[in-house]
Amino acid sequence: MFVSDGTTPPAKGGGVYVLKRGTAVRLSGSPPASFGVTWRKDTLYVSAVTVGAKGPVSQLLAWSGWNGTSFTRQKVLSTAPDGILFNGLAFGADGRLYVGVDVGLTNDHGPKKGLLYDILSFNAAGKNMKVFATGIRQPWQFAFPQGSSSPFVTNFGQDSPQSIQKVVLDFILRVRNGQNYGFPTCNWVVVRKCAKFAAPFKFLAPHTDPGGLGIIGKRLYLSEFGFARTAKVESLPVTGGALETLLTGFKGEQFIGLGTNGGWVYVGEAASGPGTGRVFRVKP
Numbered sequence: 001m002f003v004s005d006g007t008t009p010p011a012k013g014g015g016v017y018v019l020k021r022g023t024a025v026r027l028s029g030s031p032p033a034s035f036g037v038t039w040r041k042d043t044l045y046v047s048a049v050t051v052g053a054k055g056p057v058s059q060l061l062a063w064s065g066w067n068g069t070s071f072t073r074q075k076v077l078s079t080a081p082d083g084i085l086f087n088g089l090a091f092g093a094d095g096r097l098y099v100g101v102d103v104g105l106t107n108d109h110g111p112k113k114g115l116l117y118d119i120l121s122f123n124a125a126g127k128n129m130k131v132f133a134t135g136i137r138q139p140w141q142f143a144f145p146q147g148s149s150s151p152f153v154t155n156f157g158q159d160s161p162q163s164i165q166k167v168v169l170d171f172i173l174r175v176r177n178g179q180n181y182g183f184p185t186c187n188w189v190v191v192r193k194c195a196k197f198a199a200p201f202k203f204l205a206p207h208t209d210p211g212g213l214g215i216i217g218k219r220l221y222l223s224e225f226g227f228a229r230t231a232k233v234e235s236l237p238v239t240g241g242a243l244e245t246l247l248t249g250f251k252g253e254q255f256i257g258l259g260t261n262g263g264w265v266y267v268g269e270a271a272s273g274p275g276t277g278r279v280f281r282v283k284p
Helices: 162-166
Strands: 002-005 015-020 023-026 033-040 043-052 055-066 071-079 086-091 097-101 119-122 130-133 139-143 152-155 170-174 202-204 210-216 219-224 232-237 244-247 256-261 264-269 278-282
Touching: 002 043, 015 033, 015 043, 043 086, 055 086, 097 139, 139 256, 152 210, 170 210, 210 264, 219 256, 244 264, 244 278
Parallel strands: 033 086, 086 139, 139 210, 210 256
Antiparallel strands: 002 015, 002 033, 015 023, 033 043, 043 055, 055 071, 086 097, 097 119, 119 130, 139 152, 152 170, 170 202, 210 219, 219 232, 232 244, 256 264, 264 278
């Protein structure tokens, strides 16, 4: 199993790891930080962050030739424009690679510039970039239903001014090609400002902090960071409905990520100190 760690410099520990028999090993050639990985046709696709002379540089990487301990081929598919960072990534049924654009390290709800607030798609070679949807503050992680190219996406509400944190919502989106969710004009604090924009699939309480997503059968699984609330894993039907708690009791910094594979839910818990991060799995 391969996992990404988004710990950003100057802090250490970020990058891409392989998990074997309960041990995490950082891979050779790993970037300083990674906000997502996805596997397709014997290739690991990586959302990578390196540090350049002008600051962070975001790239999409393709690693292939896995020999059990390392990848023998590592290729840069795409480098983001200056000031743009890539978030999570996943493939749709159409064979295109979908990537979220980060809100930015110093931005919260500023005016749209360039690719900010967009979801992008690329072909498998990292070319033919298209804007898939826009107006999304922080499209973080993706999950595609089987046979679909319309992903579920976690999206964080704005953080400033501080007074807004008690009222601004977080969201799960079901994003379709060409949609505009209206941010920063629409943040759902003043509902009338959102009338002409696409509506979220699920409204979440302020600072639910939704993270990873995964689908097993007809249910969508969601990790919640727990920065302002209790960290936990919940699920709901892919058709919508009430959230049900699957997993609680996290003891670390409560920053948890999630993925699904083979009928299992995998949950990564951030470390409270060096070497104390953990990965759990549970079969619903």
